[in-house]
Amino acid sequence: MQDSNRINPVIYIYEKLRSSFGPQGWWPVYSDGGQGYHPDDFSYPRTETQRIEIAFGAILTQQSSWKNVEKALFALMEESLLDLKAIAEIDIEILQKIIRSSGYFRQKSMRLKDFSCFVLENYGNLESLFSLDTENLRKALLSVKGIGKETADSIILYAAKKPKFVVDAYTFRIFERLGLIEKRDYDAVQELFENGMPEDHEPYNEYHALLVELGKRHCRKRPDCRGCPLKEMCLYNKKA
Ligand code: SF4
The missing domain is CATH 1.10.1670.10 (Helix-hairpin-Helix base-excision DNA repair enzymes (C-terminal))
Known part of the structure; x- marks a missing residue:
């Protein structure tokens, strides 16, 4: 020792x-056939949907327990809403009901919408946003309303697989x-x-x-x- x-x-x-x-196998991913936690396998996320699942999870987990966030993520999955365009377009009150279990659902539904619109308008998708180098990616994420350092860094580390x-x-x-x-x-x-x-x-x-x-x-x-x-x-x- x-x-x-x-x-x-x-x-x-x-x-x-x-x-x-x-x-520990973080960050858990269930969409697109992900098995949840994946110890010693750092290949996740493998798809755009899985990247979105992690980014949305990082936003929804602000001030909430993961158990409640998971319920909201599964509800989003059921409605085929792990999709930036679908979130940008959905009626806000419907989205609030779907993610209600995550707590602070009014604020968080706005954050999901702001994040999705930001990515769509400036980069088209997460894969393209994540092609920025780490520091520029961080600056971009921090420019989105409601995304602070911990959330930005969680997205950078677990969704973009960059060292932060x-x-x-x-x-x-x-x-x-x-x-x-x-x-x-x-x-x-x-x-x-x-x-x-x-x-x-x-x-x-x-x-x-x-x-x-x-x-x-x-x-x-x-x-x-x-x-x-x-x-x-x-x-x-x-x-x-
Ligand atoms: S205070 Fe925390 S880190 Fe220190 S011995 Fe106790 S449980 Fe461990």
Whole structure:
């Protein structure tokens, strides 16, 4: 086993979590015959529909649990609405009913429409938008109303398969408790990860998913540190 004092903590934590939890297979895709989670298979998304499914999922998951987002995505699938043109054209009140389970459905139906119109008007489809280099793609996504850094980076990493580390509430909580960050600054924390590991979308993909898994299993609001793979290096646990 590697010594946490001698190696880069970003890499050490990644290896620890991966050996404890195994490959996570994010982002789940069900449309076009996708099997949901797909551990160690980074070939998804394979089609435009799957790219749309991930991008819509990233928008719908803002302030909502994934369980509720999945219901909305399946409802969209049933109505053949994993389609930018169909979303751009559908009556907003009908769309609100379809995605109701995701919460904040009025706001989110506007966001799906704004995103779809933006892509259609400027690029035609997601494949063409994703041909931009990572930084220009990020700028383009951030110019869409309602798309913030976490959503843009989720789309870049999981739908466009480009290396951009996604920082979320779990990342902040875990790294704060470990004693590796002092404040919740999105850009600074993203830099910590991106400078600490090779620029490659596969480990970025896996790492974010592993942190979410740790957040769900152990590092909850009230942490359950028993059995946490990071226990021996965690400042919070030492103080407790
Ligand atoms: S030891 Fe406890 S506080 Fe530290 S990362 Fe694990 S669950 Fe979170």
